[in-house]
Amino acid sequence: MTKRIFLLTFLILPYLFLHAGIVVLNGLSHNYKVENGQIYKGKIALQNTGDKPQNVKIFLQDFSYQSNGSIYYTTPHTNERTNTDWIRLNTTFLTLKAKEKTEVFYEITVPNQLNSPGSYWSVVIVEPVDEIKPSDSKQGINITSVVRYAIQIITDFDSEKVKPDLKFENIKVEKEEGRQILKIAIANQGAIYCRSTASVEIYNRKNGEKIGTFSSQAMGLLPQTSKSFPIDISKMPPDKYTAVIIATDEDENAFAINVELEVKND
CATH class of the missing domain: 2.60.40.10 (Immunoglobulins)
Structure with a gap:
């Protein structure tokens, strides 16, 4: 049986175009100044630039990085200032036809009793996924490269009360x-x-x-x-x-x- 190994590459830079596959059209960092109890709406614009249909999985993760190049994508609530519980996606899975564009909508509901000023954040992961079809006709391992996008959702609460250090x-x-x-x-x-x-x-x-x-x-x-x-x-x-x-x-x-x-x- 053929075994398949996925190599995952995360993109957190501004808009990057690939010759084929899923691309994000409206930036990889979405910033909001928020207030207690308010609702904010946003969207992630996607396009399948390839010549065949592409399945896409969408989900939330916590996110951090360090100057040595380490980048951490972790389960929600790993970060004490996560806003994953505030965010609702209108879908977690979709299929894009060849060359098709679409928009994934999200809604941010800020808690009523948020007291600590500063930034709260997470990332929306956009991951193309392929159907895995096991085959006994070939021996060995197939290596498939998967490009994930990480779209930062940053919400600043009472930002005028705090400064970077x-x-x-x-x-x-x-x-x-x-x-x-x-x-x-x-x-x-x-x-x-x-x-x-x-x-x-x-x-x-x-x-x-x-x-x-x-x-x-x-x-x-x-x-x-x-x-x-x-x-x-x-x-x-x-x-x-x-x-x-x-x-x-x-x-x-x-x-x-x-x-x-x-x-x-x-």
């Missing part, structure tokens, strides 16, 4: 594909989701003259998670420098640290 976990320079990359690991130890940017101001260590400023792309940081923010500093010649590392959020809250950097030849 950004901490630097690690700072290092690494060479990647011939480029010198400054990697800044930042943790959000606060209770509110934010979009953060890392930047570095580099100075001559001998005379204190400012040499350059470089910045990362903005990335979202959920509470009690961390990410590595890469900055290309390949324009800096090999040397030892002093630097100021700055992390800012969309509200211009800033967190800074002084460090020494060494850019090497190899």
Whole structure:
């Protein structure tokens, strides 16, 4: 009998197009500012870009990540700030014809007595599934790659009462594909989701003259998670420098640290 092994790949980046298969058309992060007892409605737009029908399973999970690249998809209630109990999907299974588009609707019902300000979140998993048809005609193992999408549903309650608390976990320079990359690991130890940017101001260590400023792309940081923010500093010649590392959020809250950097030849 043929055994089948599924390789699962999660996508949590903005819209990604595949040559064939299921794609999400309206983003992988849905954010809401919410109030006690209110109901909010949203949708996930899907398309089957393939040439044959595709079954799709839809379900909720908790979600977190760390700057070392670890990503955790866990059962509901693993995260103490989960909102999985607030979310109701209008379907958990559907079949899309070739090239067909559809929308999955969800409803968020915020509890009446929510007291703790900050962000609550989970992810809606969209997973294409195939019918498994056992066959005794072939020996060995079939390996099937499955691409899952994880759509973040982030609900912010009384967000004006809390601020992110950004901490630097690690700072290092690494060479990647011939480029010198400054990697800044930042943790959000606060209770509110934010979009953060890392930047570095580099100075001559001998005379204190400012040499350059470089910045990362903005990335979202959920509470009690961390990410590595890469900055290309390949324009800096090999040397030892002093630097100021700055992390800012969309509200211009800033967190800074002084460090020494060494850019090497190899």
